[in-house]
Amino acid sequence: MGCGRAQTHKRLCQDCQRWPDNGTFHNIALFTYNDAMHRYFQQYKFQGDYQLRRVFAATMQQAVVEQNIDRVLSVPVTPTTMQTRGFNQVTGWLAAGMNQTELFTKAKSKAVPQSKKDRQARLQTPQPFELTTAVELAGQRVLLVDDIYTTGRTMRHAAALLMENGAKTVTGLTLAR
Amino acid sequence: MDPRELYGRQVPLTASEAAMLPDNCKLPAMLVTKQLVQCLRCGSQLDRKKAQLPQQQFYCYQCLNLGRISTLTHLYHMPEPNDFPTRPACTWQGQLTEQQKACALTIRENFEARKRHLLWAVTGAGKTEMLFPGITWALAQGWRIALASPRVDVCLELAPRLQAAFADAKIAVLHGRNPEPYQYRQHTICTTHQLLRFREAFDVLIIDEVDAFPFAANPRLAYAVKHAVKADGALLYLTATPSQALQKQVHRGELGISYLPLRFHQHLLPTIKVKLQPNWQQLLRRGQLPRCLVWKLQFYLDKHQRFLLFVPRVKQLAPVQAAIQHYFPELAGLTVHSTDAERLEKVQQMRDQKIQYLVTTTILERGVTFPGIDVIVLGADDEIFSTAALVQIAGRVGRSKERSTGLVWFICASHDRNIKRAQRQIALVNRKGRRLLRATLSPLSTAHS
Structure with missing residues (x-):
């Protein structure tokens, strides 16, 4: 259980303890978000160098395969981002056919991206997602994939939505924490 | 945005920046045909696979640092109207030769x-x-x-x-x-x-x-x-x-x-002297320098002659410096390379004559003047030294009126093509220089060539 943060002890980290679900949400994070990772995301996501998806594609796909799940969903980007960036940074890592983005963002665009907010502002973000049409989630174990786990707000919003719609379990997978 | 900022420019803009602009300043950013994906900003012909974005879109991975160009963006441009209200004059007071x-x-x-x-x-x-x-x-x-x-x-x-x-x-x-x-x-x-x-x-x-x-x-x-x-x-x-x-x-x-072909002080370029020393790298691995170089350094120590010592690679700086210090601990000098955090300070110390020499890579090949120095290039036949680099390095010598000559000395394993070309280039301009000197000195001459 927990957010996947690298630590030397087995207790829940401070951030997880602060969540009302008391860290029952489980996230797998493959790498620590450090300076090198920051530069990677600058170049890949913000500068838009889509080629760099290859750097972590194999690692991410391997991690997905290792999970015991029925369905993979990646966290979506807004239509505006899709219009300017031209790609979803999470979908970029996953092989074609592996993910089906069934979540949609409610807003056309984000006034302030998550990466520009502080912890308080992030935590107050309202549910940004909705489920389109009737997706059969009943009894399914879902893996939810995102790029970075920071406060856990985005992940929990998406997970809550999936659980409401009948998912059996929701596990998170992020490249970095 | 101010439309004047688009005069003669071609820049991608965000939707909000482009909102107020007339439509005719919008140009396509990429050219995509069956055979070709080309960036219209930097002209690169791109590898279709590498440039691919989802949904049949493409981006340019070559000029990414200037802000990404893709089939999702446009370049904004307005023709240059030369809209300058004033006519600035030259305020320089100096004299040309x-x-x-x-x-x-x-x-x-x-x-x-x-x-x-x-x-x-x-x-x-x-x-x-x-x-x-x-x-x-x-x-x-x-x-x-x-x-x-x-x-x-x-x-x-x-x-x-x-x-x-x-x-x-x-x-x-x-x-x-x-x-x-x-x-x-x-x-x-x-x-x-x-x-x-x-x-x-x-x-x-x-x-x-x-x-x-x-x-x-x-x-x-x-x-x-x-x-x-x-x-x-x-x-x-x-x-x-x-x-x-x-x-x-x-x-x-x-x-x-x-x-x-003549420097401002009317002298010719110093010519390159080559010394073949095939085993200098082996010697260096043992912490030694070629004997000819040791003698030269002894001479520099005695005469207080300042010099630059070029090496091909950053990783050779430390061993060379250690070897010099081993032979001549009393000789004061430093090493410098392009990513050296103290690069500017070290160059300044050399300018201020606080140190007698610098061991350096090609970063000091141009743009620097240390009056009256000699230059030695260790491993001048390394591929990193292009003909241009070698001529530039030679050009560090003899830049002052007081000492218009000096030694340019290449120590290398082979007298390779780039070195020969560099020598030929210097010989060519010196030939032209000599002709010019003869023409200007001779009372019969009336015009320059």
């Missing part, structure tokens, strides 16, 4: 005729000052001009000198590390990378140190130059070491050429 004057006149004539021209002036000839008359004339015509160099150091060195020489008109200085926003000005100094953001902007475009890295190795920059200058604009290349490609253009008559 006779030969500089002749060159300056040629430059001006080429601007007037809107021609492409190469000025081959030896290292230490005073190239910048020779530009002033031509620039003054062009500014007076209301022309838009730019002086671009592949190296940001060169731009930073030129900017204050040109600003002082044209004090009435603010010069725009553009390079990757400048946080100031772009402004429309008649006179621009920029790195050649920044030219990728211009389209048919300049009536006169001057490229300084055209042989320097990365210009020679980067076809995008040549494309940038071609498109930044107006179709009927003048283009002037300045160099002390023209590449084979440029010399070929001269031979084919596509490019005019003029020479300034």
Whole structure:
């Protein structure tokens, strides 16, 4: 259980303890978000160098395969981002056919991206997602994939939505924490 | 945004920035056909697979640092109207030598005729000052001009000198590390990378140190130059070491050429002396230096002669420095390379004569003057030393009136092609220089060649 943060002890980290679900949400994070990772995301996501998806594609796909799940969903980007960036940074890592983005963002665009907010502002973000049409989630174990786990707000919003719609379990997978 | 900022430019804008602009300033950013994916900013022909985005979109991975271009964006451009209210004058008070004057006149004539021209002036000839008359004339015509160099150091060195020489008109200085926003000005100094953001902007475009890295190795920059200058604009290349490609253009008559083979103090370039020492690297691995070099260093120690010692690789700096200190602990010197955090301080110490020598890589090949030094290149046959680099390195010697000669000494395992070419280039300009000296000294002469 927990957010996947690298630590030397087995207790829940401070951030997880602060969540009302008391860290029952489980996230797998493959790498620590450090300076090198920051530069990677600058170049890949913000500068838009889509080629760099290859750097972590194999690692991410391997991690997905290792999970015991029925369905993979990646966290979506807004239509505006899709219009300017031209790609979803999470979908970029996953092989074609592996993910089906069934979540949609409610807003056309984000006034302030998550990466520009502080912890308080992030935590107050309202549910940004909705489920389109009737997706059969009943009894399914879902893996939810995102790029970075920071406060856990985005992940929990998406997970809550999936659980409401009948998912059996929701596990998170992020490249970095 | 102010539409004037688009005069002669080609930049991608966000939707909100582009909102108020007329539709006719919008140009496609990429060309996608069955055979070809091309970026219309940097001209690169892209690998279709690498440039692919989802949903049949493409982006350019070559000029990403300037802000990404893709099939999702447009380039915004407005034709250059030369909308300059004032006519700045030259405020420079200095004097040109006779030969500089002749060159300056040629430059001006080429601007007037809107021609492409190469000025081959030896290292230490005073190239910048020779530009002033031509620039003054062009500014007076209301022309838009730019002086671009592949190296940001060169731009930073030129900017204050040109600003002082044209004090009435603010010069725009553009390079990757400048946080100031772009402004429309008649006179621009920029790195050649920044030219990728211009389209048919300049009536006169001057490229300084055209042989320097990365210009020679980067076809995008040549494309940038071609498109930044107006179709009927003048283009002037300045160099002390023209590449084979440029010399070929001269031979084919596509490019005019003029020479300034003498330095400002009227002396010839020092010639290169080569010493074959095939085992210098083995010696170095044992912490030793070739005996010939040890003797030379002993001589320098006795005479207090200052010098630069070039090595091909950063990783050789420390062993060479250790070996020198092993033989001569009393000799004061430092090592310096491009990513050295104290690079500027160390160079300053050398300038201030606080140290007797620097062991360095090619970063000190150009743009620096230490009066009265000698230069030794260890491993001059390494592929990292291009012909241009070697001529530039040789050009560090004899730059002062007081000591117009000095030793240029290449220690190498083989007398390779680049070294031979460098020697030939120096011999060629010296031949021209000697002819010029004879012409000016002889009472019978009336004109320069």
